[in-house]
Amino acid sequence: MELYQELTRDVRFIEGLKSCMNCGICTAICPAAEFYDYDPRIIAAIVQSKDEERIEELLKGDTIWYCGECMSCTTRCPRGNTPGLIIMALRSLSQELGYFTESEKGRQQLAIKRVIGENIVYRGYCVLPENLVPELHPEQGPVGLWIYENRDEVYERVGANYQGDGEGALRKIPQEAMDEIYRIFEVTGGFGRFDKIEHFSKIKAESMGFTEDGDDYSDYVKYINTNNNGKHTRQ
Amino acid sequence: MKHIVIIGGGIAGIETASALTDTGHWVTVIEKEAQVGGKLNNWSCLFPTFTPAEKIIDELQDKCRNKDFSILNKTEVRTIHRQNGKFSIETSNDHKLEADAIVVATGYELFDARRKEEYGYKIYDHVITSADLEELFKTGNDITVAEGKHPKRIAFVHCVGSRDEKSGNHYCSKVCCITSVKQAIELKKRLPEAEIYCFYMDLRMYGKHFEELYREAQEKYDIQFIRGRLSEASEKINKSLLIKSEDTLSGRPLKMNVDLLILLAGMEAGKGTAAASETCGIGCEESGFLKTTDSFLKSNFSEQEGIFLAGSCTAPMSVNDTILHARSAAMEVNGWLRSH
Amino acid sequence: MYREGKIQVWQDYQKEIADNHYFYVRSCIRQNFFPGSEQTFLKIVRTELGKDIVENPHHTTCSGIGYHADIVPFDTIQTIVARQFALMTEAGYHNLAISCITSFGIYNEIIETWKEFPSELEKVRNCLKRATGREFEVPLNVAHAGDIIYKFRENIAARKKFSLINQHTGKPLKIVEHIGCHYSKMFPSKGVGGAEFPYVLAGMIESWGGEVIDYPERRHCCGFGFRQYLVMSNRGYSVSNSRKKFESMEPYKPDAIVSNCPGCPMFMDRWQYVIEEMEGKTYGENGQGIPVLTYEELAGLVLGYNPWDMGMQMHQTNVEPLLDKMGIHYDPDLKYAGKDGKLIGKPMMTGCGC
Ligand code: SF4
Numbered sequence: 001m002e003l004y005q006e007l008t009r010d011v012r013f014i015e016g017l018k019s020c021m022n023c024g025i026c027t028a029i030c031p032a033a034e035f036y037d038y039d040p041r042i043i044a045a046i047v048q049s050k051d052e053e054r055i056e057e058l059l060k061g062d063t064i065w066y067c068g069e070c071m072s073c074t075t076r077c078p079r080g081n082t083p084g085l086i087i088m089a090l091r092s093l094s095q096e097l098g099y100f101t102e103s104e105k106g107r108q109q110l111a112i113k114r115v116i117g118e119n120i121v122y123r124g125y126c127v128l129p130e131n132l133v134p135e136l137h138p139e140q141g142p143v144g145l146w147i148y149e150n151r152d153e154v155y156e157r158v159g160a161n162y163q164g165d166g167e168g169a170l171r172k173i174p175q176e177a178m179d180e181i182y183r184i185f186e187v188t189g190g191f192g193r194f195d196k197i198e199h200f201s202k203i204k205a206e207s208m209g210f211t212e213d214g215d216d217y218s219d220y221v222k223y224i225n226t227n228n229n230g231k232h233t234r235q
Numbered sequence: 236m237k238h239i240v241i242i243g244g245g246i247a248g249i250e251t252a253s254a255l256t257d258t259g260h261w262v263t264v265i266e267k268e269a270q271v272g273g274k275l276n277n278w279s280c281l282f283p284t285f286t287p288a289e290k291i292i293d294e295l296q297d298k299c300r301n302k303d304f305s306i307l308n309k310t311e312v313r314t315i316h317r318q319n320g321k322f323s324i325e326t327s328n329d330h331k332l333e334a335d336a337i338v339v340a341t342g343y344e345l346f347d348a349r350r351k352e353e354y355g356y357k358i359y360d361h362v363i364t365s366a367d368l369e370e371l372f373k374t375g376n377d378i379t380v381a382e383g384k385h386p387k388r389i390a391f392v393h394c395v396g397s398r399d400e401k402s403g404n405h406y407c408s409k410v411c412c413i414t415s416v417k418q419a420i421e422l423k424k425r426l427p428e429a430e431i432y433c434f435y436m437d438l439r440m441y442g443k444h445f446e447e448l449y450r451e452a453q454e455k456y457d458i459q460f461i462r463g464r465l466s467e468a469s470e471k472i473n474k475s476l477l478i479k480s481e482d483t484l485s486g487r488p489l490k491m492n493v494d495l496l497i498l499l500a501g502m503e504a505g506k507g508t509a510a511a512s513e514t515c516g517i518g519c520e521e522s523g524f525l526k527t528t529d530s531f532l533k534s535n536f537s538e539q540e541g542i543f544l545a546g547s548c549t550a551p552m553s554v555n556d557t558i559l560h561a562r563s564a565a566m567e568v569n570g571w572l573r574s575h
Numbered sequence: 576m577y578r579e580g581k582i583q584v585w586q587d588y589q590k591e592i593a594d595n596h597y598f599y600v601r602s603c604i605r606q607n608f609f610p611g612s613e614q615t616f617l618k619i620v621r622t623e624l625g626k627d628i629v630e631n632p633h634h635t636t637c638s639g640i641g642y643h644a645d646i647v648p649f650d651t652i653q654t655i656v657a658r659q660f661a662l663m664t665e666a667g668y669h670n671l672a673i674s675c676i677t678s679f680g681i682y683n684e685i686i687e688t689w690k691e692f693p694s695e696l697e698k699v700r701n702c703l704k705r706a707t708g709r710e711f712e713v714p715l716n717v718a719h720a721g722d723i724i725y726k727f728r729e730n731i732a733a734r735k736k737f738s739l740i741n742q743h744t745g746k747p748l749k750i751v752e753h754i755g756c757h758y759s760k761m762f763p764s765k766g767v768g769g770a771e772f773p774y775v776l777a778g779m780i781e782s783w784g785g786e787v788i789d790y791p792e793r794r795h796c797c798g799f800g801f802r803q804y805l806v807m808s809n810r811g812y813s814v815s816n817s818r819k820k821f822e823s824m825e826p827y828k829p830d831a832i833v834s835n836c837p838g839c840p841m842f843m844d845r846w847q848y849v850i851e852e853m854e855g856k857t858y859g860e861n862g863q864g865i866p867v868l869t870y871e872e873l874a875g876l877v878l879g880y881n882p883w884d885m886g887m888q889m890h891q892t893n894v895e896p897l898l899d900k901m902g903i904h905y906d907p908d909l910k911y912a913g914k915d916g917k918l919i920g921k922p923m924m925t926g927c928g929c
Pocket residue numbers: 019020021022023024025026027040041044076077078079080081082083
């Protein structure tokens with residue numbers, strides 16, 4: 001498959017890369033470049049070169065997963081590019097082809113799909129109070145813990161309608177609405193994406209010695225959520 | 236005797252007028268300002284030789300004094316009509332002129348650096364343009380920043396308002412790279428203690444002695460050239476500026492604190508040239524500069540027969556190139572008049 | 576810094592904000608972390624401003640966090656957004672009021688995509704029809720909820736009970752504003768004041784008596800980064816970017832941070848706690864943190880609303896230093912109480928409580 005050709009089928013890619021003059025304006029203010037060994041200018045330059053080998057390297061590597069999709073890189077690009085959009089097209093393709101499991105950062109897609117993805121399809125929210133399990137969210141601090149443990153009462157106190165019927169914050173989204181979201185995922189390839197993430201992740205998990213074990217590779221999910229080889233940041 | 240009206244009394248206009256007078260024509264220059272010389276009046280000295288701008292101005296003024304062409308100062312063109320192969324021109328102070336040919340020499344305008352909001356020109360205290368710096372050189376005033384101190388670290392920003400889709404200007408302004416080199420050297424001479432950095436994307440050292448001056452800037456004056464375009468500037472509590480770029484040659488984001496930031500504002504066709512395009516009925520390029528019928532052989536010809544173009548109303552141009560373009564305009568006008 | 580220069584920029588970016596009849600879409604993050612802010616927003620719009628704003632319980636997440644973490648394909652999110660438009664259209668509304676900056680960015684991105692690639696719009700119309708039988712119109716006006724508060728900031732000022740003035744010194748409170756990257760970095764013309772000197776929050780702060788603090792890293796991202804926070808082992812990205820902002824604003828001694836975006840205040844609130852835990856470093860006065868507020872909370876305080884009704888006890892970084900400066904009376908014993916004063920236990924605060 002011609003990877004570059006594939007990328008051009010994504011409108012975000014067309015919008016994201018017109019031509020790059022390698023000026024570095026995007027890198028200068030990129031929060032990912034600040035922290036990781038990452039350079040959006042180089043991403044634009046590689047893709048622009050249409051070098052299939054290097055594009056494949058990107059799709060299989062950690063680099064494309066460093067971006068935070070803050071879109072700060074679009075405001076000032078003198079050529080009207082948006083490296084963040086190029087990244088989105090690359091990530092989509094990486095998942096499409098199963099290349100994402102080749103890198104530590106890419107493998108994390110399964111962990112995200114398992115929480116955020118399921119929330120969206122089955123609950124109609126990206127995040128839910130029940131997700132903020134203190135062990136996974138130490139940054140939420142004592143207040144976060146207090147909210148988590150007393151969530152019915154805290155949300156009631158501040159006027160939310162947690163899991164209730166009708167309008168309001170954190171209401172239970174009616175089943176008819178959830179059925180529609182489900183159908184949208186079917187019709188638009190949302191489940192196709194989910195299935196690919198699951199499928200390729202399982203192959204990878206097995207090859208890394210994880211087993212299904214009746215709990216859907218939860219050890220693998222835990223592993224990818226917390227593993228960090230420490231080689232990602234700028235030295 | 237044929238009469239030629241020249242719109243604009245800058246370098247191009249006066250130089251064309253002078254050359255056409257020499258070939259025996261009757262010439263009138265229409266200039267909107269009180270004096271001739273255009274933007275050159277605000278400049279201190281010229282690259283790459285550090286020739287005082289005054290020297291060129293004096294030369295232009297000598298020509299105005301000694302040669303037999305007239306200048307209508309503080310005058311603008313209001314309308315132009317073509318009748319029986321002649322042009323009748325009406326000016327802002329109700330002069331009516333008849334001309335056999337017209338030369339448009341309306342020049343350029345400096346890019347308004349405020350439009351690059353992220354650099355904070357006219358917002359932050361110590362961000363100036365190359366034109367402001369030139370004025371400082373000209374007045375000889377001390378160059379100071381916060382608390383009246385001399386700036387210790389200074390950065391020049393190339394391509395401000397040029398080569399930039401966001402400013403709407405896709406073209407290169409051609410003269411700002413070498414201006415930066417020239418100004419950096421002058422600054423270093425005045426402030427030997429200062430560290431000076433130039434943030435460039437490509438160094439366009441196209442002219443005679445330009446590359447040599449660049450080398451001198453590096454070797455003799457220790458000016459640092461960093462290949463990276465400036466993304467933003469922000470003001471710190473002590474009024475110094477935090478600037479962000481990437482050192483693209485080493486592939487690293489680069490943050491620097493500077494006391495003074497100098498923006499190399501590019502050239503735009505400007506209002507005068509837009510107005511000339513309108514009154515003369517001649518077209519502009521996408522850049523706003525006036526269209527020539529052929530860039531090789533007819534670089535002084537507009538789309539309208541009998542209307543000629545001289546100088547930076549056609550494209551960004553150095554003083555040197557402007558003089559040459561003006562002289563060639565004079566030759567073309569002369570040739571055309573003789574064959575008509 | 577010259578204010579005139581900024582005024583010039585602000586004048587260049589005046590966006591049109593509908594004046595009434597809004598269809599409200601909620602934010603996942605606001606609902607989880609600051610649900611009282613959404614409540615406060617609706618109360619201000621309905622009771623203080625007397626405007627018509629409706630919501631439909633059938634609306635859902637826009638799936639934006641999933642989209643920006645790349646597990647939701649573009650076609651899917653476009654169709655989910657189209658479904659929200661369909662609910663709006665069916666309710667007879669044309670003006671969208673969006674509670675979330677991520678959503679706001681997405682709605683704008685999608686609408687712009689449809690303008691540039693009409694075939695995408697056709698595709699989405701088909702997908703939505705097939706999946707739900709619904710049809711939709713593109714909204715005539717897309718406002719972030721903050722835009723609406725901005726538009727009516729003077730009306731709020733006219734009804735204010737408290738000002739952004741330090742009651743002890745009589746001086747304006749120094750407030751740092753944070754816009755949220757997706758508000759105007761992608762489409763500067765869609766944000767009040769544009770991308771470089773946004774005025775949406777600055778305008779509120781000034782109208783209510785405060786002083787806006789501009790600091791070098793003002794434009795920098797809070798560090799959310801979607802997957803960079805969602806995945807545990809990536810969170811160093813998130814905290815280090817927030818930290819960079821705190822370090823940069825610290826010399827100005829801000830009295831509060833106010834944010835436009837749902838995620839940013841949560842991060843800037845929680846990361847202050849984490850930095851204190853990790854390094855013992857605090858950024859506010861007297862070993863305290865800098866209170867981080869949503870603009871709805873700021874407006875609510877100005878209007879004299881009870882901070883605990885607005886959910887300000889859900890902040891990890893204590894907000895009391897700000898309340899004290901504004902001269903707002905509050906009952907510390909009721910801070911962590913449940914409904915009707917019911918006692919439900921308190922957080923086990925460590926350190927300064929930030
Ligand atoms: S800002 Fe634009 S042109 Fe410059 S390096 Fe980045 S993508 Fe390329």
